[in-house]
Amino acid sequence: MAAVSKVNTAEQGASPAELRALDSRDEILKAAIELFANRGFHETSMAEVARAANVSKALIFWHFKTKEDLFMAVLSRLLEPYAIDFAEEAGALDEVAQLTRLIELYLMFVRDNAGSIRFFVAQLLRGELASDALTGPVMQLYEGYRALLVDLIGRAQARDLCLKDFPAAAVARMLLSMLNGILIGMLFAEDESADVASAIAMIRQWLFGAHAGAATDGPAAS
Amino acid sequence: MAAVSKVNTAEQGASPAELRALDSRDEILKAAIELFANRGFHETSMAEVARAANVSKALIFWHFKTKEDLFMAVLSRLLEPYAIDFAEEAGALDEVAQLTRLIELYLMFVRDNAGSIRFFVAQLLRGELASDALTGPVMQLYEGYRALLVDLIGRAQARDLCLKDFPAAAVARMLLSMLNGILIGMLFAEDESADVASAIAMIRQWLFGAHAGAATDGPAAS
DNA sequence: TAACTTATTGACCGGATGGTTAGGCCCGTG
DNA sequence: CACGGGCCTAACCATCCGGTCAATAAGTTA
Numbered sequence: 001m002a003a004v005s006k007v008n009t010a011e012q013g014a015s016p017a018e019l020r021a022l023d024s025r026d027e028i029l030k031a032a033i034e035l036f037a038n039r040g041f042h043e044t045s046m047a048e049v050a051r052a053a054n055v056s057k058a059l060i061f062w063h064f065k066t067k068e069d070l071f072m073a074v075l076s077r078l079l080e081p082y083a084i085d086f087a088e089e090a091g092a093l094d095e096v097a098q099l100t101r102l103i104e105l106y107l108m109f110v111r112d113n114a115g116s117i118r119f120f121v122a123q124l125l126r127g128e129l130a131s132d133a134l135t136g137p138v139m140q141l142y143e144g145y146r147a148l149l150v151d152l153i154g155r156a157q158a159r160d161l162c163l164k165d166f167p168a169a170a171v172a173r174m175l176l177s178m179l180n181g182i183l184i185g186m187l188f189a190e191d192e193s194a195d196v197a198s199a200i201a202m203i204r205q206w207l208f209g210a211h212a213g214a215a216t217d218g219p220a221a222s
Numbered sequence: 223m224a225a226v227s228k229v230n231t232a233e234q235g236a237s238p239a240e241l242r243a244l245d246s247r248d249e250i251l252k253a254a255i256e257l258f259a260n261r262g263f264h265e266t267s268m269a270e271v272a273r274a275a276n277v278s279k280a281l282i283f284w285h286f287k288t289k290e291d292l293f294m295a296v297l298s299r300l301l302e303p304y305a306i307d308f309a310e311e312a313g314a315l316d317e318v319a320q321l322t323r324l325i326e327l328y329l330m331f332v333r334d335n336a337g338s339i340r341f342f343v344a345q346l347l348r349g350e351l352a353s354d355a356l357t358g359p360v361m362q363l364y365e366g367y368r369a370l371l372v373d374l375i376g377r378a379q380a381r382d383l384c385l386k387d388f389p390a391a392a393v394a395r396m397l398l399s400m401l402n403g404i405l406i407g408m409l410f411a412e413d414e415s416a417d418v419a420s421a422i423a424m425i426r427q428w429l430f431g432a433h434a435g436a437a438t439d440g441p442a443a444s
Numbered sequence: 445t446a447a448c449t450t451a452t453t454g455a456c457c458g459g460a461t462g463g464t465t466a467g468g469c470c471c472g473t474g
Numbered sequence: 475c476a477c478g479g480g481c482c483t484a485a486c487c488a489t490c491c492g493g494t495c496a497a498t499a500a501g502t503t504a
Contacts, residue, residue, distance in 0.1 A: 043264050045492085046492065056452065056454075059453075067492065122344045126262055165424075178403050185398075195395070202388055267460075269462095279462090283462085284482075
């Protein structure tokens with residue numbers, strides 16, 4: 001519990017004092033992340049953060065000018081894994097495989113980041129603080145993903161690979177709704193739900209009908 | 223803003239003093255609902271509630287023993303419209319019509335109660351307070367709805383009225399995911415989204431395929 | 445070692461918050 | 475009319491919170 005894990009993510013050329021400073025700053029950030037995420041902003045006091053980080057309260061104010069500053073630092077730290085480039089291995093695969101891969105990516109991402117996602121959604125819903133610093137990156141990510149879906153679905157429709165009863169934008173919106181629904185299911189029931197595979201199967205059935213190609217890989221990897 | 227609306231929901235045989243008491247209690251509750259829902263528990267001070275209700279702070283503590291008491295009262299008041307009996311006009315309609323009606327009911331309910339739903343979801347996500355008093359009723363409602371869906375879908379499958387590629391429970395779960403996804407879409411984009419109709423159309427297409435009967439009514443009523 | 449910068453702390457401050465109390469007002473009842 | 479109880483309030487209290495500050499330890503440099 002009181003383990004003093006030297007984090008040592010610092011730059012290489014740095015004096016030991018600076019190293020220690022970075023270390024303490026990191027310890028504060030870790031404690032703040034834990035507390036802010038589990039209790040929220042207003043319910044977490046700086047004294048608690050200080051105690052959890054084994055630091056004096058004043059030191060926190062030396063590293064971060066104000067409580068909101070600390071919160072922003074926590075936010076951006078939590079947002080780091082959200083910098084994903086969904087449009088990666090685009091080239092070789094056909095539209096169906098790419099769509100399947102995108103869906104898997106979404107669900108895997110949700111599974112791996114359930115904690116911070118829960119925090120962010122709560123934060124977004126109640127626009128209490130820093131909703132701007134959140135809506136920006138989140139919306140950007142979301143819109144990028146959506147645009148990719150629309151494009152892929154449109155091309156798949158053109159090649160008669162997926163359902164064409166509705167415009168691509170509508171299909172993409174519906175697909176996103178499904179994914180978001182599964183997301184909140186995963187947020188509320190943290191049992192390692194293996195039915196994600198079944199959900200993927202049903203989505204593919206809906207999207208591609210009989211076109212159930214072998215696609216990429218198994219949907220869930222540890 | 224400072225309108226003194228006599229609510230008068232009291233019992234008939236009551237002294238004017240008691241009437242006034244009930245009235246003030248109601249005024250406090252209304253103000254508390256407004257504040258708690260828009261700012262949350264910890265961000266709302268009793269002084270604010272008092273000011274918003276045109277009452278002295280002490281009076282609040284006379285009506286409600288503690289701040290948490292007031293919050294619980296707000297919770298149960300907000301939960302009142304959630305006491306729905308989905309299994310209402312069951313008899314005459316066939317399974318497809320009933321399912322369509324259930325879907326419409328869900329979405330209309332979400333549209334009409336977006337405010338409190340947003341509040342509840344945030345409250346549930348961050349289990350900060352009274353999560354027990356919430357999870358109980360909410361889960362009960364949710365499970366009832368789900369059971370109804372499973373039953374209806376099972377019977378529809380038996381009569382070959384909807385897609386049979388997956389067990390009824392899985393289809394119901396997927397349908398719920400879709401609805402929840404649409405829900406959070408409505409929670410985040412408060413523009414009176416008319417695309418709910420399109421979503422319903424896509425769901426029906428998915429569930430019933432070509433079986434697109436005339437169903438009940440227009441999906442959205444003022 | 446002396447001067448100087450950087451980290452870190454305990455003690456402190458003004459303000460706000462949840463909660464209390466002593467006392468007034470109002471009204472039905474003897 | 476007095477009086478007693480339900481309704482309501484101004485003033486008060488203890489506590490906690492975000493934030494500041496003077497002092498000090500820990501290098502670093504000259």
